[in-house]
Amino acid sequence: MTVVPFSLECRSTECKARCATLTTLHGPVQTPVFMPVGTRASVKAMTPENLAEIGAQIILGNTYHLYLRPGHELIRSFGGLHRFMHWQQPILTDSGGFQIFSLRELAKISEEGAAFRSHIDGTRLFLSPENAIQIQEALGSDIMMALDTCIPYPATRDQAVQATDLTARWARRCRAAQTDTGQLLFGIVQGGMYADLRLEAIEELQAIGFDGYALGGLSVGEPKELMIEMLAATTDHLPVHQARYLMGVGTPEDLVEGVYHGIDMFDCVMPTRNARNGMLFTSQGRLVIKNACFQDDQRPLDESCGCYTCRHFSRAYLRHLFQSREILSYQLNSIHNLYYYCSLMAGMRDAIKEDRFMTFRRNFYDQRIDPLAHTNE
Structure with missing residues (x-):
């Protein structure tokens, strides 16, 4: 067959x-x-x-x-x-x-x-x-x-x-x-x-x-x-x-x-390339981890994220790794960004199966602040 x-x-x-x-x-x-x-x-x-x-x-x-x-x-x-x-x-x-x-x-x-x-x-x-x-x-x-x-x-x-x-x-x-x-x-x-x-x-x-x-x-x-x-x-x-x-x-x-x-x-290549450059994707938009505002920030990258990085490490630690050019920075940032992308797709699959994709799409945009609002630029 x-x-x-x-x-x-x-x-x-x-x-x-x-x-x-x-x-x-x-x-x-x-x-x-x-x-x-x-x-x-x-x-x-x-x-x-x-x-x-x-x-x-x-x-x-x-x-x-x-x-x-x-x-x-x-x-x-x-x-x-x-x-x-x-x-x-x-x-x-x-x-x-x-x-x-x-x-x-x-x-x-x-x-x-x-x-x-x-x-x-x-x-x-x-x-x-x-x-x-x-x-x-x-x-x-x-x-x-x-x-x-x-x-x-x-x-x-x-x-x-x-x-x-x-x-x-x-x-x-x-x-x-x-x-x-x-x-x-x-x-x-x-x-x-x-x-x-x-x-x-x-x-x-x-x-x-x-x-x-x-x-x-x-x-x-x-x-x-x-x-x-x-x-x-x-x-x-x-x-x-x-x-x-x-x-x-x-x-x-x-x-x-x-x-x-x-x-x-x-x-x-965006999720891994951006990860190595210190730009992380979150449910609220992009976050640039090198910025000084994260120096003593004890929160995870994204409080709604279940990835290994967000479960175990603070923004302050991730900023420290990135500023110190530690190899672990690239791995932890890449884990987060790819988890975010794969979870976004899984969420869309569920929304389509439950015939609520337009609600999902609307909520996706409603949750997002200015894409670069987490930067000092």
């Missing part, structure tokens, strides 16, 4: 928010879900046990970086990423398209693929759609991403057309290169900030046929209002009974609005 990878279980009667189960080789994922980013087979400052304890269901690794170091053949020799990094729950691997985009001064894009120099040692390398699939199959991720060409902002319509068409041709080659490993393969919708191009891209990708569909090329410098406009214009045109993934997004507000518009999956 064929297993349907995405089972839609309930939908809000008030908006497009929905809950589903995504079935993978390493277990089910309850959506909507946030995926902590473990680019190089490690979520920064977090052990696999930390990740399990904060409620992470699935994490993300990156094809480009793992291809460069330590190499996919080495990881294959360990039986894949799961055994290599001691994480037995699902993993999604990005194809490397965004990294080639972000390091585009080192890359040359052609019909065949991307020729680039390693940012580590300058070695000449080449990544084609076929290579991207072969590498991800060696990594053994549960969800692979098709290789795409990300479009910068701003971009002319002609630039967007050319890149979107190339992404579609590469997507077809990725699907053809896939072998029978049981791994899922998602296509990526590009189109820049042109809604009609994105709708055409969705049609092309559906004609090829993928296990899920991602919205790429958003949160690349465009105004937030434009990102939401593109999201609203395209999500309804994605297949109802397949996963919808908004790549590289974002803030807690972005997650709430993404779920409101019918998105199932998210990833972003």
Whole structure:
């Protein structure tokens, strides 16, 4: 019997928010879900046990970086990423398209693929759609991403057309290169900030046929209002009974609005990157732990938070660790931020199941003071 990878279980009667189960080789994922980013087979400052304890269901690794170091053949020799990094729950691997985009001064894009120099040692390398699939199959991720060409902002319509068409041709080659490993393969919708191009891209990708569909090329410098406009214009045109993934997004507000518009999956480096920079997410907004007002503050970061950090440590201690550049600061801050993100998603799942998502959304904003009110800026 064929297993349907995405089972839609309930939908809000008030908006497009929905809950589903995504079935993978390493277990089910309850959506909507946030995926902590473990680019190089490690979520920064977090052990696999930390990740399990904060409620992470699935994490993300990156094809480009793992291809460069330590190499996919080495990881294959360990039986894949799961055994290599001691994480037995699902993993999604990005194809490397965004990294080639972000390091585009080192890359040359052609019909065949991307020729680039390693940012580590300058070695000449080449990544084609076929290579991207072969590498991800060696990594053994549960969800692979098709290789795409990300479009910068701003971009002319002609630039967007050319890149979107190339992404579609590469997507077809990725699907053809896939072998029978049981791994899922998602296509990526590009189109820049042109809604009609994105709708055409969705049609092309559906004609090829993928296990899920991602919205790429958003949160690349465009105004937030434009990102939401593109999201609203395209999500309804994605297949109802397949996963919808908004790549590289974002803030807690972005997650709430993404779920409101019918998105199932998210990833972003923000919770861990901000943690290392001393910015913490709380139910009332952002808190910058270095500020002098926390020097003798005995309260936890967030009195409504149940994470390990908030159960055991004061703001004063966390400020001390950060000011002293103690390694423990990065771990405790990361535990808190990722717990906050995973708990936010769990709260949204419960609200959708109980058909009270709009009340949840309203309360989310009502609880928040000025996002930077905890700073001295």
